[in-house]
Amino acid sequence: MRRRITHVLSVIIVCFVFGQGSLTAAPPFHPYFLLGGTYGATLSSVSFYPQITQSLLLGRTAGITGCFVSEPHFGLQFEVNYSQRGWKEQNGSSFYQRQLNYVEMPIMTHFFTNGRIGWFLNLGPKFGYLLSEKPTTNLTSLTNPEYTAAISSHFDYGICAGSGFELHTKPFNVVLEGRYSYGLSDIFPNRSTDYFESSGNQVISITLGLMFRL
Numbered sequence: 607m608r609r610r611i612t613h614v615l616s617v618i619i620v621c622f623v624f625g626q627g628s629l630t631a632a633p634p635f636h637p638y639f640l641l642g643g644t645y646g647a648t649l650s651s652v653s654f655y656p657q658i659t660q661s662l663l664l665g666r667t668a669g670i671t672g673c674f675v676s677e678p679h680f681g682l683q684f685e686v687n688y689s690q691r692g693w694k695e696q697n698g699s700s701f702y703q704r705q706l707n708y709v710e711m712p713i714m715t716h717f718f719t720n721g722r723i724g725w726f727l728n729l730g731p732k733f734g735y736l737l738s739e740k741p742t743t744n745l746t747s748l749t750n751p752e753y754t755a756a757i758s759s760h761f762d763y764g765i766c767a768g769s770g771f772e773l774h775t776k777p778f779n780v781v782l783e784g785r786y787s788y789g790l791s792d793i794f795p796n797r798s799t800d801y802f803e804s805s806g807n808q809v810i811s812i813t814l815g816l817m818f819r820l
Contacts, residue, residue, distance in 0.1 A: 635677070635678050637674065637675060637676045637677075638675050638819055638820065639672065639673070639674050639675070639819075639820045640671075640672065640673040640674075640675065640681075640779065640817040640818065640819055640820070641670075641671070641672050641673075641817065641818055641820055642670075642671055642778070642779075642781075642815055642816045642817035642818055643668070643669065643670050643671065643815060643816060644667070644668065644669050644671055644685075644687070644781070644783075644813040644814065644815035645666075645667070645668045645813065645814060645815075646666070646667050646668075646811055646812050646813030646814060647664065647665070647666060647667070647811065647812055647813075648664070648665040648666065648667050648689060648690055648691055648809050648810065648811045649662040649663070649664060649665075649809070649810040649811075650662065650663050650665060650690075650691035650692055650693065650807065650808060650809045650810070651663065651693050651808050652692070652693040652793065652805050652806065652807060652808065653789070653804055653805065653806045653807075653808055654693075654752065654802055654804070654805050655802065655803045655804045655805075656801075656802070656803070658695065658750075658752060659695065659697075660693045660694060660695050661694050661695070661696055662694070662810075663691070663692045663693055663694040663703055663705065665689070665690025665691060665692070665705065666688075666690050667687055667688065667689045667690065667811050667813060668687065668688050669685050669686055669687030669688060669689075670685065670686050670687075671683065671684070671685045671815060671817065672684045672685075673716055673817065675716075678720070679717060679718055679719065679720070680715070680716070680717060680718075681715075681716040681718070682713075682714075682715060682716065683712075683713075683714045683715070683716040683728060683730075684711070684712075684713055685710075685711065685712045685713075685714075686709070686710075686711055687709070687710050687711075687712070688707070688708070688709055689707075689708045689709075689710050689734070689809065689811070690705055690706070690707055690708075691705075691706050691708065691807050691809050692704045692705045692706040692739075693752075695752075699744075700744060700745055701742075701743060701744060701745075702741070702742075702743040702745055702748075702750075702753060703741070703742050703743070704739060704740070704741045704742075704752075705739065705740040705741075705742070706736060706739050706757075706793070706807070707736070707737045707738045707739065707740070708734040708735060708736055708737060708762060709734065709735055709737055710732050710733065710734035710735075710762070711732065711733050711734070712728075712730060712731070712732040712766055713730050713731060713732070714728040714729055714730030714731075714766070714768075715728070715729055715730055716728055717729075718772070720774070721774070722773070722774060723771055723772070723773055723774070724771065724772050724774060725769070725770075725771055726769065726770060726771070726772060726781075726783075727767075727768075727769050728766075728767065728768040728769070728783070728785070729765075729766075729767045729768075730765070730766065731763065731764070731765055731766075732763065732764055732765070732766050732787060733761075733762070733763050734761070734762035734763070735760055735761060735762070736757060736760040736761075736762065736793075739757065741753075751801040751802070752794075752802070752805075755794045755795075755801070755802070756794075757793050757794070758792070758793065758794055758795040758796075759791065759792070759793070761791065762789060762791050762793075762807060763789075763790055763791050764787055764788050764789040764790045764791065764806065764807070765787070765788050765790065766785055766786065766787040766788070767785065767786055768783045768784060768785030768786070768811075769783065769784060769785075770782045770783035770784055772817075776819075777818065777819070778816055778817060778818045778819065779816075779817040779819070780814075780815070780816060781813075781814070781815035781816070781817055782813075782814055782815075783811075783812070783813050783815070784810070784811070784812050785809075785810070785811045785812075785813070786808075786809070786810055787807070787808070787809040787810075787811070788806070788808060789806030789807035789808060789809075790806060791806060792804055792805045792806055793805045793806070793807065
């Protein structure tokens with residue numbers, strides 16, 4: 607009799623434990639897609655070698671972002687952005703700056719944490735195309751090689767990494783990100799007979815975005 611009671615109690619305990627586990631188990635994950643836009647500011651320079659003295663050039667960036675979230679903490683993010691970059695030289699009241707306007711396409715892995723406010727990390731390559739350029743100066747004589755050199759390639763490529771926080775709500779996410787982009791291509795010719803050996807775009811951006819869950 608005692609053995610039967612023990613068996614019954616064991617079955618009840620096992621059923622209770624498994625029942626509790628099923629009640630607290632996380633719901634199954636379903637992949638989803640986010641679509642939205644971003645707007646922000648850029649601070650850019652050019653990695654000239656031989657080096658020149660320059661300061662960061664302030665510009666703007668805006669774009670459309672899509673992110674396919676395939677796992678609970680992982681997604682793949684695609685962007686199409688308009689980005690202003692370039693460089694600026696200042697010596698007292700004299701200055702020269704050249705603004706370069708690009709359309710760019712970053713393709714990045716998106717790692718993130720859940721919760722009301724989550725942290726994320728974006729990392730991946732980017733590709734760009736130069737739309738236009740705008741030099742501005744108050745100098746009367748342009749003699750430096752970076753003043754007179756023509757852009758040798760309209761195509762730009764490199765790597766970028768960004769991190770920030772996003773506020774999760776049911777209809778949308780609010781995203782704040784800081785990002786650094788390192789150019790692997792040169793804007794000026796880099797043959798042995800040319801003045802500059804390297805001249806890649808370097809860009810820091812700070813953006814605010816709104817992403818809707820589809």
